[in-house]
Amino acid sequence: MVSDPAIVAAGEWHPPGSSRSQEARLVARDGKLVVLATQGGVPLAEAAPARLAISARVGSIPRRITFPDGSVFETRDNAGIDACLVAQGRRGAGVVHWLEQFRLRLAVIVLVAFVLGGAVYRWGVPALVEVAIWVTPPAVPQLMAKTTMETLDVTAFSPTALAGSRRREIEAGFARIAARSSRGAAAYTLNFCDGGLIGPNAFALPDGTLVVTDQLVEMAGTDTELIVAVLAHEIGHVELEHSLRQLYRAAGMAGLIMLIAGDIGVGVEDILAQGGGLLALSHSRSAEREADRRSVELMAAAGYDPAAIARFFALLEDRLGDRGGATILSTHPDTPERRKAVLDHARRVSEARGTAGP
Ligand SMILES: [Zn+2]
Structure with a gap:
């Protein structure tokens, strides 16, 4: 060696x-x-x-x-x-050792994909919803409202049984708040009908069609201001495009891209084909709170009690206590919290208006 x-x-x-x-x-x-x-x-x-x-x-x-x-x-x-x-x-x-580090790279890629996916969902969908609303021609909400009303007229509603004088009182109050709304009084139509199984309720369709049932008017007794406050809440839903927003959010990323890029009419027609699809949508909690705040503001602007809608919530709570559940609560949940939020906002609005009062 x-x-x-x-x-x-x-x-x-x-x-x-x-x-x-x-x-x-x-x-x-x-x-x-x-x-x-x-x-x-x-x-x-x-x-x-x-x-x-x-x-x-x-x-x-x-x-x-x-x-x-x-x-x-x-x-x-x-x-x-x-x-x-x-x-x-x-x-x-x-190279193979480098490839083995690929497992780490893969983990990083998957993580990045998740974060991006989350970001798309968090910001991309809401952004697309805004674009979709922006490009929606007025004919679309009108068509949606028309088919919804047709469905309701066939399935649930009967003509109103309210006295003409009672209707005119409510219409007068409604005109006062609608005039203060951002779209103006001409943008809204108020309809009365017997709600049948739907019971006491009020709702707005995205074209500005508002519906109040006889049952809600009866529930309010002589408190016209309360009914007007509920209608102001519904105006809030229309102004803030809550129904369209909800519908478009449900359409998801792919649906929205189709809506925006393609023929918006065709995409929406699918949803409309089910008739009354709008009614199946319940507004999100945040949408309800926004509409509540709008009610407070419109009522204050029209010289009404800004917190009048709180009386509606109190009434609902009573009914719930008495009857163990009313259909209106399923579309208007969280009443006690909302009543409190309304009172808080009414106080702020009143203070901002210099507590001038009506
Ligand atoms: Zn609502």
């Missing part, structure tokens, strides 16, 4: 074409890599590093070093092999 062999790695050696193995170690000697049997130190294979096929590093999978004679030295000592390769001027880690 010319020089002390430097041990590169310990492992196993497989003879050519054999699965048999024997303990061995790889050493560097005289510019060659040599496999020596652990017991006895008999040389089993040797070759210049350049003639060896060295498998790439993949996690802790054993490295295979194939000699020109077909024999294989196998070791888990990655560090030893890499150090030897670096010493030989060959890259240690290799």
